[in-house]
Amino acid sequence: MSWEFSLPVKIYFGTDKIQELPKIINEYGYEKGVLVCSNTLKKNGVADEIIKNCNGKIVAVFSDIRPNPTTDNVNECVNVLRENNADFAVALGGGSPMDCCKAACAIAKGNDIIESYHTGGKPIDSREVIPMIAVATTSGTGSEITNISVLTDLSKNVKSTMNDPLMYPKAAIVDPRLTLSVPPKVTASTGLDVLSHALESVWSVLHQPICESCSVHATKLVFEWLYKAYCEPDNLLAREKMAEASIVAGVAFSNPRTAGSHACSFPLTNLYGVPHGEACAMTLDFFTRYNAEAEDGRLSKFAQNCGFKDAYEMADTITELKKKMGMACTLSEIGVKTNEEIETLTKMSMTPLMERNMIPLSYDDIKNMYISIKGDFK
């Protein structure tokens, strides 16, 4: 076995860590920043409070970002960074502001648009990059410590990842208190995204031991604390444990990346509007059972390390957890009505991410998987 591991992001974890943002900005010597966040955080005053605490170092806000950010969103964000001559940015939020800001920072000092890099093959140039500080307000994406940005190019109808070693955030602040206002449905979906990151990194062909240790820790935390955080949004301990699970799962998939469940999640989100983590979870129990058959017994050993009898028991627990939290489990629940749509979903799921699964899957394997969860239509 041969592998590599690198993670150049400084992590600041703990309740009320957000108060240290001004100090962190000063330590790095940054002068002029833009805050990139969702409209909700701008409207509810969280963004304003952060700007006030940063003593004039944040000079503008960009919040025009839709869920599952588009390349247009990134170009608009880049314009704000360039107009303000920003030498850093703070991304505040869940995956969408984070991914938008990460891509924008990667080209901020250049003069091109993001499409040239995202699907155009142009390499990121270190002279065009400005640093980003990521502040997570949900426990899910892990985007605050990865160099990956998932973007949708509406003109080409393509949703794909962009990544480069130069795209890692400089620092990540994870303050569980910021997640207290996340509603139960979002807690469920983002928590299942955490579980998908932890598990998919285990059955990725890029699997390796440092990341697997993180997967064990994150998986145990999710099974112990996610349902509690879902039922008791104000439970700070449950929020802290899920924030820990999220960041540790982020380390777990930072190098092995994700695989089949994320491959399937993209069309489920793009065509039917299923939130990202819920979309990943729709197939997570299938992939757990499928990979339980691996010859090296990797997944069963992993499941036992997480306290299960075997991988099948872990898969059953995932199914049960999804149901308890009201997540969609069948295609009919999300609006799929015809077998033609299953063909489309299958085609759109067969991406390079699917090829990372340790046991190869054919077109028919995925189609049969979709048929097995199709639910209530002929």
Ligand SMILES: [Fe+2]
């Ligand atoms: Fe994800």
